[in-house]
Amino acid sequence: MTAHAHAHPVKRYRGLMDWLTTVDHKKIGILYLLAGALFFLIGGLEAILIRIQLLKPQLAVVGADTFNELITMHGTTMIFLAAMPMLFAMMNAVIPLQIGARDVAFPFLNALGFWTFFFGGLLLNISWFAGSVPDAGWTSYVPLASPTYNSGHGVDYYVLGLQIAGIGTLLGGINFMATIINMRAPGLSFMRLPMFTWAIFITSALIVFAFPVLTVGLVALMFDRLFQANFFETANGGSTVLWEHVFWVFGHPEVYILILPAFGIISEVVSTFSRKRLFGYSSMVFATILIAFLGFMVWAHHMFTTGLGPVANGLFSIATMLIAIPTGVKIFNWLFTLWGGSIRFTTAALFGIGFIPTFTMGGVTGVMLAVAPADYQYHDTYFVVAHFHYVIVGGLINGIFAGLFYWWPKMFGRTLNETLGKWFFWTFYIGFHMTFFVQHFLGLIGMPRRVWTYLPNQGFDTMNFISTIGAFLMGIGTIMLIVNVIITSFKPKNATNDPWEDGRSLEWTIPSPPPEYNFKQIPLVRGYDAWWKEKMEGHKEMTPSEPVGPIHMPSPSFLPLIMSIGLFIAGFGFMYDKLFVAIGGIAVTLICMLLRSVFDDHGFHISEEEQEKGVHA
Amino acid sequence: MSSHDLNGPLPHEPERATLEGRNKILGFWLFLGAETVLFGTLFSSYLALRHNTGDGPTPNELFQLPTVFLATMILLTSSLMSVFAVQSLHQKKVKPMIGWLLITILLGLGFLGLEIYEFTEYIHEGHQMPTSAFSSSFYTLVGFHGAHVAFGVLWIGLIILQIMKKGLTVVTAPKVYVSAIYWHFIDVVWVFIFTVVYLMGKVG
Amino acid sequence: MSSNHHSSHDETTTRHRVEGPKKHIVTFVLSLVLTLIAFAAVASGEINTAFTYIILVGMAVVQVFVQLSFWMHMKDKGHLFPTIGIIFGIIVVFTMVIMAEYWVWW
Numbered sequence: 020m021t022a023h024a025h026a027h028p029v030k031r032y033r034g035l036m037d038w039l040t041t042v043d044h045k046k047i048g049i050l051y052l053l054a055g056a057l058f059f060l061i062g063g064l065e066a067i068l069i070r071i072q073l074l075k076p077q078l079a080v081v082g083a084d085t086f087n088e089l090i091t092m093h094g095t096t097m098i099f100l101a102a103m104p105m106l107f108a109m110m111n112a113v114i115p116l117q118i119g120a121r122d123v124a125f126p127f128l129n130a131l132g133f134w135t136f137f138f139g140g141l142l143l144n145i146s147w148f149a150g151s152v153p154d155a156g157w158t159s160y161v162p163l164a165s166p167t168y169n170s171g172h173g174v175d176y177y178v179l180g181l182q183i184a185g186i187g188t189l190l191g192g193i194n195f196m197a198t199i200i201n202m203r204a205p206g207l208s209f210m211r212l213p214m215f216t217w218a219i220f221i222t223s224a225l226i227v228f229a230f231p232v233l234t235v236g237l238v239a240l241m242f243d244r245l246f247q248a249n250f251f252e253t254a255n256g257g258s259t260v261l262w263e264h265v266f267w268v269f270g271h272p273e274v275y276i277l278i279l280p281a282f283g284i285i286s287e288v289v290s291t292f293s294r295k296r297l298f299g300y301s302s303m304v305f306a307t308i309l310i311a312f313l314g315f316m317v318w319a320h321h322m323f324t325t326g327l328g329p330v331a332n333g334l335f336s337i338a339t340m341l342i343a344i345p346t347g348v349k350i351f352n353w354l355f356t357l358w359g360g361s362i363r364f365t366t367a368a369l370f371g372i373g374f375i376p377t378f379t380m381g382g383v384t385g386v387m388l389a390v391a392p393a394d395y396q397y398h399d400t401y402f403v404v405a406h407f408h409y410v411i412v413g414g415l416i417n418g419i420f421a422g423l424f425y426w427w428p429k430m431f432g433r434t435l436n437e438t439l440g441k442w443f444f445w446t447f448y449i450g451f452h453m454t455f456f457v458q459h460f461l462g463l464i465g466m467p468r469r470v471w472t473y474l475p476n477q478g479f480d481t482m483n484f485i486s487t488i489g490a491f492l493m494g495i496g497t498i499m500l501i502v503n504v505i506i507t508s509f510k511p512k513n514a515t516n517d518p519w520e521d522g523r524s525l526e527w528t529i530p531s532p533p534p535e536y537n538f539k540q541i542p543l544v545r546g547y548d549a550w551w552k553e554k555m556e557g558h559k560e561m562t563p564s565e566p567v568g569p570i571h572m573p574s575p576s577f578l579p580l581i582m583s584i585g586l587f588i589a590g591f592g593f594m595y596d597k598l599f600v601a602i603g604g605i606a607v608t609l610i611c612m613l614l615r616s617v618f619d620d621h622g623f624h625i626s627e628e629e630q631e632k633g634v635h636a
Numbered sequence: 637m638s639s640h641d642l643n644g645p646l647p648h649e650p651e652r653a654t655l656e657g658r659n660k661i662l663g664f665w666l667f668l669g670a671e672t673v674l675f676g677t678l679f680s681s682y683l684a685l686r687h688n689t690g691d692g693p694t695p696n697e698l699f700q701l702p703t704v705f706l707a708t709m710i711l712l713t714s715s716l717m718s719v720f721a722v723q724s725l726h727q728k729k730v731k732p733m734i735g736w737l738l739i740t741i742l743l744g745l746g747f748l749g750l751e752i753y754e755f756t757e758y759i760h761e762g763h764q765m766p767t768s769a770f771s772s773s774f775y776t777l778v779g780f781h782g783a784h785v786a787f788g789v790l791w792i793g794l795i796i797l798q799i800m801k802k803g804l805t806v807v808t809a810p811k812v813y814v815s816a817i818y819w820h821f822i823d824v825v826w827v828f829i830f831t832v833v834y835l836m837g838k839v840g
Numbered sequence: 841m842s843s844n845h846h847s848s849h850d851e852t853t854t855r856h857r858v859e860g861p862k863k864h865i866v867t868f869v870l871s872l873v874l875t876l877i878a879f880a881a882v883a884s885g886e887i888n889t890a891f892t893y894i895i896l897v898g899m900a901v902v903q904v905f906v907q908l909s910f911w912m913h914m915k916d917k918g919h920l921f922p923t924i925g926i927i928f929g930i931i932v933v934f935t936m937v938i939m940a941e942y943w944v945w946w
Contacts, residue, residue, distance in 0.1 A: 124659040189670060197663040200921055201655070227666055227925075228932050231674035239681060239776065248765050248772035249690075250681060256688025256769035261681060264939050268677075268932075315932055319943065327943050616794055619807050652918075662921060669925030676933025680940035705879055712875065716868045719911045723861060820911045824904050830875075831900040835882045839892050 032575060040575035042126035043535055047133050048111030049430065054137050055104030061144065062096035063497060065089045070454070070490035073483050076475035083471040087154035088173070090469055092147075094157030095177065098277070099184055100140040102415055106280045107136075107191055109422050110219050112430045114195060116526035117213045119204025119544065121537050124197035125190075126573045127615070132190035134583035139184025142590050146176035153177035156469065158270070159240070161251035161262045166244045172594055178241045179590040185230050185237070186586070192226030195219055204525070205564040206544035210304070213524040213548075214290075214297055217304050218283025221311045222276050228315070229272035236265040245593060260325060267318035275314040278410060279307060281374070281418025282349060288371035288421045289353050291521050293360025296548060299352040306345035306352075313342045323394045332391040339389035346382055350375060365519070366440030370421035373448050377417060381409030384459065399469075402462025408455045420447075420500075428514035432532045433507050443499040450492025457482040457489075523551040528561050536570040539630055569624040576620070582611040646728050650809035657810035664814045668821050675825050678780055679832060682773040686837070690768035693761055695837030700754075704834045707750045708826065711785075714743030715823040718792075718816040725812050730804050733812070737796050740819060744789040751782050774833065781829055784822050791815055867910045874903040 032040050041047060069089050072080045081089065115123055123129050146152045151171040155164035164174045199212070199220045212220070240262070242248035249255035251262050290297040297303065319327060319335040353375055362368065384406040388394050397403060428434045461482050466473065473479050514531040528550050529538060540563035546552045553561055589604025591597075647653040651661065686695065717740040724733035755775075758764075763771050795811050802808055878899040881892050909915040914923055 125663060128663075193663050193666045193670070196666050196921075197659055201659050201662055224928070227670045228673050228928060231670045232677045232932075232936075235674055235677035235681070239772075242765070242772065242776060246765050248776070249767075249769040250685065250772055250776075252769070255766075256685065256690050257772070258684060258769070258944050261684050261940075261944050264936075264944065265677060265681070268936060268939070316935065319939075328946055331943055331946075613794065616811075617798060619802075665919075665922035666925055668922075669929045672926060672929030673932050676929070676936055679933070680936040683937060684940040684944040701879065701883060705875075708875055709872075712868070712871055715907070715911060716864060719864045720861065723864070817912055820907060824907055824912075827875075827900050827903050827907075831878060831896050835878055835896050836893065838882050839889055839896075 030575075037575070039580055040130075040577050042122075042130045042573050042575055042579075044111045044115050044123050044126065044129060045430070045533065045535070045537075047129050048108045048113075050133055051104045051108035051111060051136075052430075054133075054140065055101050055108055058096050058100035058140055058144075059105070060497075062093050062101050063494065065093040065096065067490055067494055069093060070487040072472065074487040075484065076473050076480055078472060084154065086471040087156075087469075088152035091153045091156050091159075091177070092144075095143065095153065095181070096140075097411075098157065098273070099181060100136075100143070102277055102411070102419070103188060104136060104140075105419050105423075106222075106277070106415075107133075107188075109280065109284070109419070109426065110191070110195055113426055113526055114198065114216055114219055115202070116429070116529065116533060116537060117216045117524050118199060118202060118207055119525045119538060119542050120198065120202040121541075121570065122573065123194050124201055125194045127576060127579065127620070128190045128194050130576070131579035131582060132187040132194065134579045135187035135190070135586060136184045137187075138583040138587040139180050139182070139187065142183060142587055143176055143180030146173060146180075149176070151176070158266055160266075161240070161243075161259045162253070164240065165251055166247075167252075174240070175244060175594045178237050178244070179594060182234065182237045182241070183583075183586050183590055185233055187583075188226055189230045189234075192223040192230065195223040196227060199223070204538075204541050204544050207549070210301065211544060211547045211549070214286035214300070214303055215280070215283035215524075218279045218286070218307060221307050222279045225272045225276045225279070225311050225314065229269050229276065232265060232269040233273075236262065236269065239265070241593070245596075260322075263322050263325060264318070267321045268315075271318040271321065272311075272314045274407075274410070275311060277415050278378075278418075279311065281415045282307065284418045284422040284425070285353060285371050285374050286356075287524070288367050288425050289356050291425070291519060291523055292363045292365060292368035292371065293357050294363075294521050295356055295360040296551075297352070298355035298358075299348070300547065302348055303352055306348040309345040310342060313338060313345075317342065320389055320391075320394075323391045324398045336389055336391045340386055343382060343386050350379055350382075363521070365424070366435070366437055366444055367421045367424035369441065369444045370417050370424065373444065374414060374417040374421065377409060377413030377451070381406060381413055384409065397462060399467055400462035401458040401466045401468055404468045405455045405458035405462060408458070412451055412455070417448075420444075425519070426526075427507075428518040428531050429526055430532060431508075432512035432514045433510050434514055434518055435507050436503050439499060439503040439506070443496050443503060446499060447493055447496030450489045450494075450496055453489025453492060454486050455489070457485050461486075517550075523548040525549055525561070534630070536572060536625055536630070539570075540565050540567060567627055567630070569626050570630070571622055571624055573622045574620050576615075578611045578615055582608045585611065646804065646806070646809070649726060650728075650804065650806050651725070651813035653806045653809075657806060660810045660814055661817075664817060668817070671821065675777075675780070675828075678773075678777040679828065682777045682833065685769040685773040686833075688769040690770075692767035692771055693758075693763050695770070695774075695833075696840055698758060698761065698763055699834050699837050701834070701838065703750060703754055704830055707747055707754075708830050710743050710747045710750070711823050711826050714740045714747070715820050717743065718819045722813060722816045725804070725809060728804065730799065733804070734796055734799060737792055737799075737812070741789045741792050741796075744785055744792075744819075748782065748785055748789070751778070751785075778829060778833065781822070781825055784825070788815070788819055788822055792819070863910055867906055870906055871903050874899045874906075 038046065038050065068081060069086070072078055072086055111123075111129070115121070143153075149172065151173045153159070153173040153176055155169055155174055155177070159174060159177055162168050199216060203212070239248070239250040243250050243252060243257075249257040251257045251259050253259060286297055286303060317335055317339045319331060320339045323332050323335075357372070384402070388397055388403065388406060424435055424440055461479060464478050466479050473483070516530055517527040518531060519527075525542060525544070528542065542549070542561035543564040545562070550561065585604045585607030587604070588607070589601045592599070592601025592604055651657050689695075717736050721733050721736035721740065724730075724736060765772055765775050792815050795808070795815055799808055799812070878896050881887055881895045887895070908926065913919065914926070
């Protein structure tokens with residue numbers, strides 16, 4: 020190694036500046052978590068308002084227009100601005116550690132991805148203050164979202180906010196694919212990857228192939244709204260069905276983008292806390308790949324009632340049911356992992372085990388919905404609402420909470436309080452089932468979704484009341500989580516390398532939280548469950564694959580933040596027809612790209628002596 | 637990690653000599669996978685809407701095959717020029733490489749000029765963005781491609797300036813290689829544009 | 841990383857065979873011919889519509905395959921993931937084209 024890069028001193032920032040310029044995946048993970056949690060609370064508040072409005076028949080707590088805005092923003096926020104970033108938080112915090120890497124493949128793009136997501140989300144939520152909120156539903160179907168029927172700026176906020184946030188997500192997908200392909204530690208072959216890493220690898224592939232479809236859909240809708248294009252204007256030859264197709268060609272893979280990482284988290288948690296090797300590892304891998312592949316072939320099951328005809332409906336019906344097979348493989352594998360294990364019921368394990376029946380119920384209603392003729396009955400009722408909340412909240416959010424409790428010590432160096440954690444689990448879990456279980460039956464007896472209110476004595480009253488109480492329980496649970504986080508943050512940073520003592524993968528071989536270079540020496544991986552294998556052979560640490568030496572690190576940079584602000588400004592310019600502002604904003608972004616290209620980042624080295632001084636991440 | 641001696645002789649295939657270089661090439665290919673889907677979606681919307689010309693001109697009335705043929709030839713030749721640039725890169729001949737890159741962007745500019753001329757003609761014939769569903773999807777698809785060409789011209793121009801200033805190193809080599817891949821990809825997309833949009837538009 | 845050993849070699853052109861321009865010129869000529877056939881098929885106007893479509897799609901697919909393999913080096917070693925990526929992208933696009941042709945207007 021030459022000392023070439025020492026010739027370029029790198030400015031290192033502290034405090035807030037450090038967070039604004041960081042390219043460290045662990046810090047970006049924390050930023051994603053903070054932003055995701057913020058939007059989760061906003062989305063949750065919207066959900067509570069929706070449920071209060073539906074507490075009793077013929078209430079008018081919020082106006083009908085506001086109700087439409089609430090359901091639109093609740094769906095959009097929860098999926099794009101809460102669930103996705105919290106998954107990205109865990110990807111960032113864990114993946115490089117699990118594969119024995121010092122950072123992701125493109126640290127700069129990683130920071131850029133976070134900031135574009137954040138400013139996209141901000142743009143979307145500023146609509147509340149601008150007085151024109153998106154109100155065409157999270158699917159933003161035309162003609163409801165077309166300029167004819169939605170002449171305000173609401174849908175513009177949806178289109179541009181998601182477009183900007185989508186850039187960040189696409190960058191993240193490319194980044195994590197490249198990271199997992201190119202940056203694995205020596206000996207860590209694909210079939211030795213931890214299940215969470217596999218899940219993220221496949222998820223990233225789904226992001227790479229699904230998000231461009233959304234990009235084009237949003238561009239088309241934006242052109243219709245801002246430049247009088249006719250993609251979806253039926254009067255001039257456009258097609259509203261085209262939007263449905265484009266949206267769901269993206270939208271269906273999107274739900275697998277959400278659930279596959281949860282599958283990965285559950286696999287890790289279930290295996291760790293049963294102290295057993297994950298049952299059927301290779302079948303798990305192939306099931307994940309198969310789910311992802313089929314995920315692209317089933318979009319039209321969201322459109323059975325559009326009238327595509329019996330052949331198309333039949334094909335998509337069968338393809339959808341096929342997905343139940345690899346999903347079933349996964350569920351049985353988790354059960355067989357638990358079977359005969361010596362299970363520890365930590366909070367993470369409770370969420371992991373609680374996930375299995377809840378997600379299975381969501382899966383079963385999914386197969387029911389896949390039956391095209393029956394779907395004509397379920398379509399647009401609360402049955403659908405119950406179904407997707409069982410898979411998204413009962414699946415994904417349970418998975419995220421399991422992952423948070425599991426990896427919290429690795430991310431922050433402190434273990435979350437277990438007693439409070441279990442209270443949180445039971446409150447949230449019971450609240451969840453109270454809220455959504457009854458909604459199946461509300462749907463079956465005919466309550467349509469997305470309605471502002473309903474008449475009394477149609478059989479809806481009691482179940483809606485129960486549902487709202489459940490929503491409050493979930494809210495109380497969430498407050499318990501926040502209290503837990505606050506209390507924990509005042510505790511000493513005393514988490515050990517392997518705080519659960521049963522850790523199986525590489526992240527548990529390094530300090531909690533890890534130093535900024537993660538691994539002093541990149542480890543040599545000798546098998547699946549690399550760390551567990553070493554422990555079973557009586558070793559106290561991994562065999563290193565390289566001598567101790569200076570470690571090269573990328574420099575922090577302001578550019579990602581400024582580039583995202585440029586896009587944010589351009590978004591406003593487009594929306595309010597100020598072309599100068601739009602061009603100015605894009606120019607800021609392009610100039611930042613130019614600067615990034617022209618000035619090479621030489622990074623800096625951390626010497627052996629500095630490494631001895633130890634942890635300061 | 638990657639501190640390849642910038643002053644020493646360049647290794648074989650300098651674009652792949654460092655982990656950063658290999659990451660960049662792989663990441664760019666994944667990006668092209670995403671671009672495939674992006675253009676695929678634009679193509680499918682065009683295919684779905686191309687017969688709906690409303691009161692505006694039809695593809696058959698609008699398209700002039702000689703112009704399209706000329707544009708195709710220009711882009712195809714520029715693609716060959718950029719593959720020559722990569723060959724010079726592998727032979728570490730910097731001056732010829734810059735030459736090939738320059739010809740590439742000059743041809744790219746020629747293509748853009750032709751496209752702008754074509755679009756102004758169409759607008760005079762009453763074929764504008766709001767005219768019909770066909771016109772909207774046509775301008776979006778072909779315009780997206782044109783924007784990619786324009787971005788490529790700027791990008792390769794910037795890389796030429798960097799090569800002149802910094803020389804060919806393990807940092808600049810991946811940029812040349814990746815931009816060449818990008819340029820070929822633009823040509824590949826054009827193959828489908830002239831086939832699906834122009835030629836099939838003429839057939840009806 | 842292991843990249844350092846390269847610098848011990850002197851000029852490496854003697855050790856590694858650098859490919860000549862021949863195959864790229866062949867690719868170019870082939871692309872040219874395929875393009876000409878496509879344009880000629882339309883310009884002549886004597887072939888029936890269905891068959892013209894088949895010619896057009898066939899020529900485009902062959903040309904793209906040739907250019908991907910040679911100009912974009914996809915046939916070279918170390919292109920496993922690029923190949924998987926492009927193939928998967930094509931599968932997604934293929935389903936979307938079917939969608940556009942059959943399921944938007946029916």
